[in-house]
């Protein structure tokens with residue numbers, strides 16, 4: 001940022017305090033050349049507001065625990081540079097949408113994870129450790145489909161971005177369906193039928209309106225929209241008895 | 246410092262073309278749902294006999310009604326094109342991870358406008 005000479009300049013940071021009822025508190029922290037949104041939140045917690053509640057663990061974009069709403073968009077804060085998102089020297093930081101709030105920036109992610117199971121996301125192995133390893137062709141289409149979705153870090157950014165999740169409590173959401181799609185493309189998964197049935201049940205892939213907000217915001221570049229389209233196509237083929245193996 | 250004047254920022258996660266297409270598809274769908282019963286009413290009147298239909302057709306010549314019809318034709322074009330895009334997204338293979346055929350949104354809009362122009366042509 002041009003107008004940001006270190007030393008002197010400050011950021012105006014508004015942070016949500018409280019639960020559903022609450023208020024924005026404004027803090028001033030030094031603007032630095034290299035600073036992530038999580039750095040800013042940590043700085044506020046250490047120097048201004050020791051009781052500020054927020055979550056993080058790895059700081060390097062692996063654990064998926066640090067997501068918050070930053071200037072209106074869901075983001076992983078540990079890998080979001082302030083310079084990229086700051087708006088007129090100001091940052092507004094809120095908890096993620098679509099999940100019950102606990103306190104300040106921390107949300108209750110129980111439903112989000114329960115829905116992974118509802119969408120058929122549990123892996124069922126078919127072999128034991130005594131069997132030989134099942135070979136998987138890395139070039140097969142199914143494996144490529146699975147690879148495209150398996151790096152999900154469970155951050156719930158997509159879940160917070162999706163309006164259908166906001167409108168329909170029953171909808172399992174993009175991350176859970178993306179997980180189901182990776183299993184449906186995993187030759188080692190034993191319960192294909194169960195996963196397809198769960199992912200296409202009420203509140204499953206049929207609820208998605210292809211708004212694409214999930215795919216626009218996923219920090220690791222996964223496209224749940226694509227995965228969900230895949231499940232829809234697979235369920236149609238299945239219905240027509242044309243599903244290839 | 247607590248500041249009650251700070252308002253909540255709007256949900257910026259919606260600022261992209263695919264979301265706009267979703268809204269366009271939904272609103273045109275609702276408008277068509279309102280219009281279609283009238284359309285079937287007109288068809289029904291045609292079955293009932295000449296007088297009834299003529300009465301309705303005279304009403305349909307009213308410029309305001311014509312204007313509404315014109316809007317509906319555009320909405321129908323829009324709904325059709327955006328619906329086709331969804332079928333393409335959901336049924337055809339994807340060409341890339343973030344390729345939700347946003348290009349078809351512009352084409353759909355253009356086609357709907359073209360249909361509107363052609364309709365005007367026919368009316369005037």
Ligand code: SF4
Nearest residue numbers: 162208209211212214
């Ligand atoms: S594509 Fe589906 S899951 Fe993703 S944001 Fe849109 S409605 Fe939600």
Ligand code: SF4
Nearest residue numbers: 152153155156158218
């Ligand atoms: S799909 Fe992307 S945005 Fe959604 S939980 Fe996984 S990593 Fe996060």
Ligand code: FES
Nearest residue numbers: 059061064066078
């Ligand atoms: S702290 Fe682990 S992903 Fe951000």
